[in-house]
Amino acid sequence: AQSVTQLDSQVPVFEEAPVELRCNYSSSVSVYLFWYVQYPNQGLQLLLKYLSGSTLVKGINGFEAEFNKSQTSFHLRKPSVHISDTAEYFCAVVKRGYQKVTFGIGTKLQVIP
Amino acid sequence: GAVVSQHPSWVICKSGTSVKIECRSLDFQATTMFWYRQFPKQSLMLMATSNEGSKATYEQGVEKDKFLINHASLTLSTLTVTSAHPEDSSFYICSAPPDSGQGYGYTFGSGTRLTVV
Numbered sequence: 001a002q003s004v005t006q007l008d009s010q011v012p013v014f015e016e017a018p019v020e021l022r023c024n025y026s027s028s029v030s031v032y033l034f035w036y037v038q039y040p041n042q043g044l045q046l047l048l049k050y051l052s053g054s055t056l057v058k059g060i061n062g063f064e065a066e067f068n069k070s071q072t073s074f075h076l077r078k079p080s081v082h083i084s085d086t087a088e089y090f091c092a093v094v095k096r097g098y099q100k101v102t103f104g105i106g107t108k109l110q111v112i113p
Numbered sequence: 114g115a116v117v118s119q120h121p122s123w124v125i126c127k128s129g130t131s132v133k134i135e136c137r138s139l140d141f142q143a144t145t146m147f148w149y150r151q152f153p154k155q156s157l158m159l160m161a162t163s164n165e166g167s168k169a170t171y172e173q174g175v176e177k178d179k180f181l182i183n184h185a186s187l188t189l190s191t192l193t194v195t196s197a198h199p200e201d202s203s204f205y206i207c208s209a210p211p212d213s214g215q216g217y218g219y220t221f222g223s224g225t226r227l228t229v230v
Contacts, residue, residue: 036221043119043206043221044157090156099145099210101219105156 002027002093006104013081014112021076021107023091033074034092034101035065044090050074061085086111115141117209119222126197126229134192134225136207143209146190147219148182151204163190197229
């Protein structure tokens with residue numbers, strides 16, 4: 001079975017500073033990788049996804065992530081954060097050919113003005 | 114893009130009553146719907162998978178008789194929390210996989226905050 005580890009439960013960062021949210025996964029087979037954002041009392045919104053091809057994936061709101069197969073990582077980055085980026089971010093993995101999604105525990109990004 | 118409409122957004126009910134949560138796919142047909150539960154400060158835990166035209170598949174440890182799932186049509190899936198108790202208070206989210214099932218990104222409902230008093 002696949003698993004997802006988000007190493008940081010909370011990440012405080014000043015506004016306009018860069019941020020990296022870490023995600024590592026383990027799986028014995030090929031997977032698809034996702035990052036989702038959840039604002040308070042809301043559902044999840046897809047930020048970006050890696051299916052195949054280029055390992056650098058660009059998503060919405062200026063976020064990007066890089067798939068590193070050798071390190072089994074899919075870290076999320078943004079060069080300059082805004083107050084509105086304050087939310088919880090979930091890394092997720094889906095085993096290719098299947099539909100069930102496995103989520104990480106989430107990382108709360110707190111942008112400090 | 115694909116949209117899943119989930120209602121209600123929040124509900125408060127008395128202990129012992131039942132609550133129904135609906136998820137509708139608005140512009141596509143969802144033959145499958147996943148139901149998740151999210152506890153405070155925790156990730157989403159898959160409860161069950163509903164399939165149109167067949168019985169739902171429940172994850173280990175989830176009470177089938179308590180969490181009734183019905184996939185009435187290709188655009189509607191419901192979760193009914195029966196005889197709710199305070200420990201059932203949680204955030205419930207539904208999700209539909211993409212039509213092709215190829216992992217292009219799952220569409221989530223906006224969630225339902227259930228509080229049982």
